[in-house]
Amino acid sequence: MRLHGTSCLVTGAASGLGAATAERLAAGGARVFGLDLASRLGAAPVVDGVTYVPADVTDREDIRLAVARAADTAPLRVAVNCAGIGPSARILGRGGPHDLDLYADVVRVNLVGTFTVLVLAAECIARTQADEDGRRGVIVNTASIAAYEGQIGQAAYASSKGGVVGMTLPAARDLAQYGIRVNTIAPGIVETPMLDSVSEEFRASLAAGVPFPRRLARPEEYAELVAMIVSHDYLNGETIRMDGALRMAPR
Ligand SMILES: NC(=O)c1ccc[n+]([C@@H]2O[C@H](COP(=O)([O-])OP(=O)(O)OC[C@H]3O[C@@H](n4cnc5c(N)ncnc54)[C@H](O)[C@@H]3O)[C@@H](O)[C@H]2O)c1
Numbered sequence: 001m002r003l004h005g006t007s008c009l010v011t012g013a014a015s016g017l018g019a020a021t022a023e024r025l026a027a028g029g030a031r032v033f034g035l036d037l038a039s040r041l042g043a044a045p046v047v048d049g050v051t052y053v054p055a056d057v058t059d060r061e062d063i064r065l066a067v068a069r070a071a072d073t074a075p076l077r078v079a080v081n082c083a084g085i086g087p088s089a090r091i092l093g094r095g096g097p098h099d100l101d102l103y104a105d106v107v108r109v110n111l112v113g114t115f116t117v118l119v120l121a122a123e124c125i126a127r128t129q130a131d132e133d134g135r136r137g138v139i140v141n142t143a144s145i146a147a148y149e150g151q152i153g154q155a156a157y158a159s160s161k162g163g164v165v166g167m168t169l170p171a172a173r174d175l176a177q178y179g180i181r182v183n184t185i186a187p188g189i190v191e192t193p194m195l196d197s198v199s200e201e202f203r204a205s206l207a208a209g210v211p212f213p214r215r216l217a218r219p220e221e222y223a224e225l226v227a228m229i230v231s232h233d234y235l236n237g238e239t240i241r242m243d244g245a246l247r248m249a250p251r
Contacts, residue, residue: 001135001230004029006077007070011035011057011117014044016192017142018082020219021226022050025078028227033070035063036083057083057113060120067124075128077137078230079121081114081164084142086194088153103156110160114141118171118182126178136179138230141168143186145241149248161186165239172237181236183229188243190217211245 008025012018013034022034026049036044038054053069055062070076085106091098118139125137143164150158164184172182189195189206195216198206207215225242229235 001077001138001233002029003078003227003230005074007031007033007074008078008080009033009035009067009070009076009117009121010080010082011055011113012081012083013050013052014040016082016194017187017190017219017222018080019045019047020223021080021082023047024220024223024227025080025230026050030078031070031073033066035066057081057117058108060116063116063120067120071124071128076121076124077128079117079125079137079139080226081117081139081141083113083117084110084160086157089156090153091155098155103159106156107160107163110157111163114164115167118167122171122175122178122180125180126175130179133233134179135233137181139171139175139180139182140226140229141182141184143184143239145186145188145243145246145248147186147239151248152251168239169237176236181229181233183235183237184239185222185225185229186239186241186243187222188217188241188246190219190222192219209246209249210243213244215244217242217244 008030010018010022013022014036022032026032032050034050034052035055041052044052053066055066089098130136141164143161146154146158147161147165168184
């Protein structure tokens, strides 16, 4: 699938992986619509070819409008789900049991939000004209290696990301008849603002645990993988770990 002359939608585009992806897709010739919470858009980088749209992935109307806006300029071909939150809490912590509303919030943003964007983007992509090979578009989701090796305090986050991994194959199967591929990236530890609260010392210890390369991943490496998935017609229904062979320990 070629990017030139298409429209792409990226959620969580004001920061980290989403920002790098929006920039990469725009550099590839796409017209990119970068969605994020209105409160976060002030901090979004100014990038040629990227239009920012305030949208909360937990709000269906926001996403419906953003999809329509993206499709207005050029055929929507790509949707990338990067919006996410990663709070940590133990099931039985010092302050009491896990906040059940927090659990529901994490699942609502990371899992239900991803599914909402996938469904509404797929509906729009399915209405476009297929190319000569029957291709219409690609959806890329973001899970985490926590889907497989959730650490202490990650029950909510790992549940939400496990759901994203789980939806990948059935979504690809459902959408195959429309020429839409669905893949998921499960990153290890990427140097993004999500790690801002982590001390330099802890960051170094995280990097030391990565077999090779012995460092944290860069957002640009994630964005490059998105571009590869978009261009590679035979990648479908798969979750790809991008983690330098890291396997997380319990803590
Ligand atoms: N950074 C890592 O090490 C890492 C590892 C594995 C997975 N991930 C996943 O990658 C994705 C991107 O993370 P990041 O590291 O770039 O984090 P980030 O905090 O830099 O960016 C996430 C963006 O999502 C936005 N967002 C949050 N809730 C939203 C909502 N309801 N609607 C719209 N936008 C919303 C935030 O405002 C923010 O701009 C997340 O899903 C995260 O779980 C990150």
